[in-house]
Amino acid sequence: MRIDQALAWAVQQLEGGESPSVDAKVILANILEKSLTFLFTWPDKPLDALQITQFKSAIARRKKGEPVAYIVGKRDFWNLSLFTSPHTLIPRPDTEVLVEQALNWANENKREPLSICDLGTGTGAIALALASELPHASVVGVDFQIGAVELATRNAESNNVTNAQFLQSDWFSALTGQSFDIIVSNPPYIEETSPYLNKGDVRFEPKTALTSGVDGLNDIRYIVNRSPQFLKQGALLAFEHGFDQGDSVRNLLLATGFSNVKTVKDYGENDRVTFGCWL
Template identity: 75%
Template sequence: MRIDNALAWAVKQLEGGESPSVDAKVILASILGKSQTYLFTWPDKTLDDTEQVQFEAAVAKRKRGEPVAYIIGKRDFWTLSLFTSPDTLIPRPDTEVLVEQVLNWANEHLAHPLSICDLGTGTGAIALALASELPKASVTGVDFQQGAVKLATRNAQANNLINARFVQSDWFSALDGQTFDIIVSNPPYIEETSPYLDEGDVRFEPKTALTSGHDGLDDIKHIIKNAPEYLNKGALLAFEHGFDQGSAVNTLLTDAGFVKVKTVKDFGNNDRVTLGQWR
């Protein structure tokens, strides 16, 4: 089967999905170990038998709704290429807003090398993006799941980032005695009864990394309550949260004694990130 014929077949198979053409190209490029540009440049190249079988199997998985990031085992985030796993959430573009806001704050407070903690690190996306942009910073990522810790460590090694380390911890449980200039988190924030859990890629992602109580705020409340013990004076606490949680998170931070609290919108103009500075 030629590349152009393979793509046409896949698009037809995935018809009715969110992005049939994009998904087909990403999957085929991954299987061939080539860029998507190669697919356009050499449309008449023929897949060998193994490649064709792999492609057909991958398209069948996508047709059943399985996320492309899990099928090919990778996802781009920031300037990094990250390995993915069903043990963790798939990194999403809106999370880059959180990275941008933390970097903006960090670049105003570079009097000394910063210590950063990423709570619930998953693939390590946030921690590694910050480590790549702040090479003098010391970045610690923690996750309750040992599989996530191993995956994040693998991603650090794959991206040659030596200033990030990952440890297993139930939020702050393994961080006794440590303090940080920045604590950042993309915690679970979806309501347990949300219909969103039955849609799209989310159906395949670990529910423990998605839901947090009846209002989605249980973990954010826990972090805000306990974070001061682990924050240096004037340190930053920053969250990603749901599109309708900006006001609630803003209030929680303010009531807990944080100052300069602000909420920032994502690329879709929805409240997505709230951050505050410890007094």
């Protein structure tokens, strides 16, 4: 079986999925340890028996709905290549909006030294993206799952990011006495009964990283209420949240005393990130 034949077979197997052709190419490129360009350049290159077996097994997993990021064990985010795990959320492009807003604030305020905390860091995506763009900043990412802490640490090492560290912490529990210029978080924010939990890749992701009470806001409420103890004067608190939660998150921030509260949209024009300053 050649590369082009393998891809044609895989697309047929995955017919009806969201992106059969893209999925097949990403999976095959990973097995061959080559770039996507290689697949176009050498379509008639034959696969060996082991590669065919691995490819068929991976396509079978994808056909059952397992996310490509879990099958290949990696996902690109920002300027990083991150290892993934079924114990953490898969980094998504819309989360880059949260990184952008934190960077905008950092560039406008130019605090030295700059301290940043990422709550519920998962793969470390947000913390590592900020650390890579702000090499003079001190970044800490926390997660209550020790597996996530180990994964984020591995991602820091593989991307040569040296100004970020990761700690096991139930939100602020391991941060007593510390204060930050920026706190960012992509916390669980889906309603426990949401039908979204039974669709697509989300079916395979850990529910503890997805759901947060009846209205999806339990964790955001907790962070908003506790964060003033860990924020410096004028510091930024910024969240990723659901497309229909902008009003609620703004109201939570305003009721707690935050100022300059604003919601920005993601790349699909949905409310996605809300932030405010603690004065």
